[in-house]
Amino acid sequence: MLRTIAFKLILGLYFILWSPVLLIGLLWKPMNDFFVLTCAAGVLVLARIIAGIKYEVHYPPLEENGIPAAPNENLRLDGKAIIAAKHMSILEIAVLSKVVPNAFFIIKRELLWIPIYGWAFWRMGLQPVNRARGATNMQKLTNAVAKKILDGKILIIFPEGTRVKPGKRVPLKRGLLFLAHQLKLPILPVGTDAGLYWPKRGRMHSGTANVWFEPLLPCNASLEEIGEAINRHSA
Numbered sequence: 001m002l003r004t005i006a007f008k009l010i011l012g013l014y015f016i017l018w019s020p021v022l023l024i025g026l027l028w029k030p031m032n033d034f035f036v037l038t039c040a041a042g043v044l045v046l047a048r049i050i051a052g053i054k055y056e057v058h059y060p061p062l063e064e065n066g067i068p069a070a071p072n073e074n075l076r077l078d079g080k081a082i083i084a085a086k087h088m089s090i091l092e093i094a095v096l097s098k099v100v101p102n103a104f105f106i107i108k109r110e111l112l113w114i115p116i117y118g119w120a121f122w123r124m125g126l127q128p129v130n131r132a133r134g135a136t137n138m139q140k141l142t143n144a145v146a147k148k149i150l151d152g153k154i155l156i157i158f159p160e161g162t163r164v165k166p167g168k169r170v171p172l173k174r175g176l177l178f179l180a181h182q183l184k185l186p187i188l189p190v191g192t193d194a195g196l197y198w199p200k201r202g203r204m205h206s207g208t209a210n211v212w213f214e215p216l217l218p219c220n221a222s223l224e225e226i227g228e229a230i231n232r233h234s235a
Contacts, residue, residue: 036120056209083157088200089195186216
């Protein structure tokens with residue numbers, strides 16, 4: 001428990017020390033993006049050094065029985081897809097930010113109200129959503145997301161809508177399907193067991209957290225199919 005307390009105290013101090021750096025980064029978007037991603041990478045370093053939490057990323061095989069996967073209507077030439085990820089902790093956010101280039105997240109608009117960090121997230125192009133407006137907000141959200149994707153960004157969404165505990169299965173939000181259908185993008189499920197090591201609350205545990213990229217699903221996949229893929233390897 002002492003390790004957990006020490007990590008959270010040092011992490012809080014780390015975020016405070018990064019605040020003036022991020023404030024300077026607001027002056028120029030490329031610098032802002034670099035500082036935010038560097039800050040996220042630092043979280044992974046602190047997790048490894050202080051909490052003893054490492055991570056490993058797993059990708060689906062590109063070949064089956066020695067035969068290359070055949071192209072189909074679900075494989076886009078531009079490589080674009082909506083990444084639908086399991087959300088258990090800050091860890092998988094930092095990992096995905098590191099391994100997925102030009103990524104942006106759909107986040108609660110309240111996160112943009114956080115002094116300095118919220119401003120940096122806005123400057124970086126993270127997409128806020130007002131959940132209270134429901135369906136009336138979806139088309140506006142889709143238009144904003146489509147513009148970012150056309151600019152070369154890759155969308156990462158947490159379709160469960162919140163951090164979940166290991167072993168808990170939360171129904172996915174239908175907004176993921178709306179976006180996939182409207183944008184005609186396949187869905188790339190991502191699972192994780194990070195909650196075993198960095199839980200939403202309570203004691204942290206040393207070990208190697210895993211992030212699994214699953215095979216692509218078509219844009220017309222059901223929520224059940226997507227949920228099954230996300231939870232296939234997840235804790």
